[in-house]
Amino acid sequence: MVEVKLRDIMTRKPIVLTPEQTVQEVAEIFLNHQVDGAPVIDSNGNIIGLFTKSQIFKLVSQGLSVQTTIATLIRRDVNNNSNDDVEEILMQESGRFPLTEGQAFADMKTRTNLLSAFNNFYQDVSCEFATIINSIHDLIVSVDEEGRIKVFNRSAEKFFGKTLQEVKGKKINELFPNIGLMDVIQSGKVEKIHKVLLNNQYFIINKFPVKMNDKITGAVAVFQQFSELESISGELKSVKELNQEFDAIIQSSFDGLFITDGNGITLRTNKAFERITGADASTLLGRHIEDLIDEGIVSESVTSLVLKQRETVTIMQKTQIGKITLATGNPVFDENGNVFRVVCNIRDITELNLLKQELEQARGLRLHYERQLRSLGIHYPGSDKMVVNSAKMKDLMGLIMRLAEVNSTILITGESGTGKELIAETLHKNSPRQDGPFIKVNCGAIPENLLESELFGYEYGAFTGAKKQGKAGYFELAMGGTLFLDEIGDLPLNLQVKLLRVLQSREIVRVGGEKPLKIDARILAGTNRNLIEMVRHKEFREDLYYRLNVVPVNVPPLRERKEDIPALVTHFVLMFNLKYKLNKRISREVIDIFLRYNWPGNVRELENLIERLVVVTPRDLLTREDLPPNLGGSTPESLPVQVSGLMPLKDAVEYVEKQVLERAYAECRTTRQMAKALKVDASTIVRKAAKYGISKAQ
Incomplete structure (x- = not known):
């Protein structure tokens, strides 16, 4: 029940008297201000009593002088605190009510003032109550103890197609017999969540008895459409499924996850967090992040740093079971820019460090073995x-x-x-x-x-x-x-x-x-x-x-490392066979001749000779007869170039041009000397040599 306090209706501009004033002075004040009473206060502003016209009449009837001070005539049993209920004050017989706050005088009210204020206050409350009832989406109907309708909110009006004026005071059972509010009045018990059919629509109805001073004075029914409840139920089911899915995702993460609110209170963890830290998640929920530090679960709190810096932070942590972790905390901001979640990812890098050490050892061994192989000349x-x-x-x-x-x-x-x-x-x-x-x-x-x-x-x-x-x-x-x-x-x-x-x-x-x-x-x-x-x-x-x-x-000349000649010959024959798509072979007799030759042109001379033999010789087996005269062969070097088959004229010209340039590079020291011997510009020598890949260093 709403209670009206005296402070709710105080004006705080009253006329006050002092004990030293005379009856004549007070009478003049009453006449000038059209009042018939006023409170008397001391020098500290505290109320000491009440003086009214009745005291003046009493003084005249006793024949006392109007110059008498009012100190001895004051009514002193009039102290009413501003926190008192208006209803309690109205029960007093007095017509005037001085009001105090503590001991200090605050205001002066009459019974008429109080009745008017009390009535206005309750009208406001009643209007507010009606506004609230009518703004509720659910249907609300209430009856008195005889079953007559008292409350019929706008939602009920809209659904039933009847106004409050049309149904007010009528028996509920006559209009809506299947609601059953009279049963609640008779039993005095609350009836919750009953399904009822109204105008071809199902509602969930909750019914409550209305009691006043332990006496049932009526009943109220609240109707909620079943379809809305089904929608809410569906949404709740979806939220539950999303929550289960979210939880499954968190739990499936191999990395530890630790989630707090914007105050550092633990909201969620996963099993990986328990595995990495050795902590029991059930003991952490609802606790502050600093508790983890105090208990030694982790060496440092990344969540605390995120809350302070308001940005993503990554640190190294050590857990109570000795694991080294890489912890990254990410802030989540609400629409006002405040941090309302901190999501921390905890990754165990202990094994990673061990693997890194093993990798370093393996790399060291590899370098060692490479040096050994190099020193042995294997590769x-x-x-x-x-x-x-x-x-x-x-x-x-x-x-x-x-x-x-x-x-x-x-x-x-x-x-x-x-x-x-x-x-x-x-x-x-x-x-x-x-x-x-x-x-x-x-x-x-x-x-x-x-x-x-x-x-x-x-x-x-x-x-x-x-x-x-x-x-x-x-x-x-x-x-x-x-x-x-x-x-x-x-x-x-x-x-x-x-x-x-x-x-x-x-x-x-x-x-x-x-x-x-x-x-x-x-x-x-x-x-x-x-x-x-x-x-x-x-x-x-x-x-x-x-x-x-x-x-x-x-670099030693070829004549000082003739052990390399057989391998070099094999290498060059294979290389030119692949290049020209041939299948030439070198006889053992030719290898022996090569081993006895001094090779003034060194490896380059050997390479050029092998290419010439592979291209010019018509047979697959290269023998002594195919060698030039200076190596014991029968074919003079001045004879025309011989080929094993037809080839494009351009290729033949380029082949001869290449041999001439190779000989020039072998016999001449500078490009200028070559150009003079071949009767061309030095730039032509450079361009042709680049074309055929010829260099004196080869």
């Missing part, structure tokens, strides 16, 4: 073009494998055709720079006027015809890799000075440029010339020689 990665059988070549390859691991400048010397370029390539492919570029430059094959710009590059405007964007030189192209300067003995003296500066400072300056560029390339050099003799004759700078010759590597 050389990147040296598939190399044939190594002789003791000298095995020793050389062992040295190459060791030098490949360092970054020293190396000078590779040896006669023409011994395979200096292959040695340089093997050094690169077995070095830490193997993923970088391997740039080969034949210093004798590039015209002298172009060599500087080819090596160092140039800027726009450096010379007539220079590209607008400039051009990077070989040193820049070799960044991160290896630069092999073959035929270094043919480098002009003016460029030798610049090369020395590059080796000392590891910087270059483009032609026409000013800004030095840092280079990061390993420098290898090769030559078939005697650089010491060239130094003595002032044809090669001594300081450059010693700068290049940090680690000398000499």
Whole structure:
């Protein structure tokens, strides 16, 4: 029941009296303000009593002076607190009611004031109550103890098609006999969740008795459409299924999952979390994340960090059972930007660390075994073009494998055709720079006027015809890799000075440029010339020689490693058979002749001879008779080229052209000498050699 307090109707602007005032003064106040009573207060504002017109009449009847102070005439039993109920105050016989808050005077009310305020208050409450009842979606009907309808909300009006005015005061059983509200009045018991058919629609009805002072004064029924309940039930079922699915997903995760609300209170965990941390999930739900730290379940709370930083955080944790974990916490924000969930993923990396250690051990063993294999000369990665059988070549390859691991400048010397370029390539492919570029430059094959710009590059405007964007030189192209300067003995003296500066400072300056560029390339050099003799004759700078010759590597000529000849012959025959789709073989007699020959052109001479024999000889078995005269054969080298069958004329011309160029490269030291002997431009020699893959280093 709603209770009205005195404070709800206080005006807080009353007329007050003091004990020192005379009866005459008070009478004037009553007349001026049209009141017949007022409270009397002391100097502290506390009420001490009430003075009314009746006290004035009493004073006159006793013949007392109107100058008498009112202190002795005050009614003192009038203290009513503002927290008192209006109904209780109205039961008093007095017509005026001073109100206090504590001991202090607050207001003054009459019975009429109180009755009017009480009536207005209850009208407001009644209106509010009606508004609430009518705003409810469910149907509400109430009756008094005789079964007459008192409440019939708008939802009921809409459904039944009757207004409150039409049904109010009528017997419920006459209008709606199957509702059964009278049974509730008679039994006084609550009847919940009954299914009832009304206007061809099913409702769930809940009925309650209305009691006042332990007496049943009526009953109320609340109707809810069954279809709405079914919809809600379906939604609840869907939510339940989603929850089960969500739980199944969480539990199936191999990583531990730990979910808290925005205050760090544990909401969910999964079995993986229990496995990783050794904690019982049932003991964690509803507890604060800091409890896990205090109990030593984990060494540090990623959830706490997420709540502080409001962003994703990843840390390393150690659990109470000794596991090392990688914990990642992710904040989930609501529509107002507040963190309302923190989802933590816990991954056990203990086994990962063990696997990492085992991998490091395996990698160490692999490197160890590779070094052992290299030292034994069994396999050389990147040296598939190399044939190594002789003791000298095995020793050389062992040295190459060791030098490949360092970054020293190396000078590779040896006669023409011994395979200096292959040695340089093997050094690169077995070095830490193997993923970088391997740039080969034949210093004798590039015209002298172009060599500087080819090596160092140039800027726009450096010379007539220079590209607008400039051009990077070989040193820049070799960044991160290896630069092999073959035929270094043919480098002009003016460029030798610049090369020395590059080796000392590891910087270059483009032609026409000013800004030095840092280079990061390993420098290898090769030559078939005697650089010491060239130094003595002032044809090669001594300081450059010693700068290049940090680690000398000499490739022995073929005559000093004849044990390699049978394997080389087999290799070349197989290579050219595949290239020309033939099936040629070499007789043992030819191998013996090869072993007795000195091979001034070295491996390159042997390769060229094998190709010539495979292409020219009409028979599949190559014998002594097929060899040139200098090797004991019967076919003069001056005889016309013979072929084993018809071939396109263009191919035949190219074959002869290639042989002529190979001979020129074998007999001449520089491109300029070759051009003079063959009566063509030096640029033609360079272009044709590039076309056929001819190089003095091979």
